[in-house]
């Protein structure tokens with residue numbers, strides 16, 4: 001059994017190493033630390049997942065990959081805020097699009113499995129009604145983005161509503177995507193994002209799937225899409241939850 005003090009020290013050292021590794025032309029290690037600390041109360045994504053968002057967004061800028069940043073599944077806005085902050089600090093035009101009901105998850109379906117159904121009182125009809133799980137009002141994300149981080153409102157585009165209703169009409173106005181982050185947990189929420197936005201991700205761009213390691217419906221939607229589209233690029237594991245692929 002490793003003593004707690006030793007574990008905590010090791011985590012702190014690991015974080016310091018990560019901040020130094022991520023430091024780049026635009027952000028010092030201290031600025032990255034401050035950004036990640038500022039968003040922590042506004043996200044359920046763990047440290048490695050947040051470091052990954054920062055790293056991939058920076059790689060997009062470094063490699064001059066065209067396109068906007070998109071997160072589908074925003075909750076309190078912590079992860080989206082990292083994307084938006086990198087876009088604003090490093091680039092003149094790149095926008096960040098946020099898609100969410102801001103009412104929480106809808107009903108799951110059978111493909112989401114038994115654990116998902118425990119959050120919806122056993123209902124698995126996939127109805128687009130809030131089940132009272134993972135809900136955060138838009139105002140919480142807006143506070144982080146516009147009050148705490150003071151991001152310009154014209155660089156952050158908010159698409160409120162169910163993905164199934166907002167994505168089909170928004171996908172043309174969003175245009176090319178450099179980084180697409182999926183964090184909608186359920187089978188249908190993952191499938192609809194892939195069907196509407198995967199083709200807008202440019203070659204060299206990234207698709208990050210937050211829940212691939214944790215929710216069986218999400219994993220199934222991704223695996224089915226990969227098989228149907230004969231995608232050969234392997235998924236890279238970030239931590240127990242998060243995986244990503246770089247589009248060829």
Ligand SMILES: C[S@@+](CC[C@H](N)C(=O)[O-])C[C@H]1O[C@@H](n2cnc3c(N)ncnc32)[C@H](O)[C@@H]1O
Nearest residue numbers: 043044073074075079101104162163183184189
């Ligand atoms: C796990 S949370 C997102 C976590 C967030 N990325 C973070 O940084 O902590 C899942 C979010 O997806 C949203 N969501 C899931 N399915 C959706 C759908 N079909 N339409 C709209 N929003 C959806 C929920 O409202 C919730 O805010």
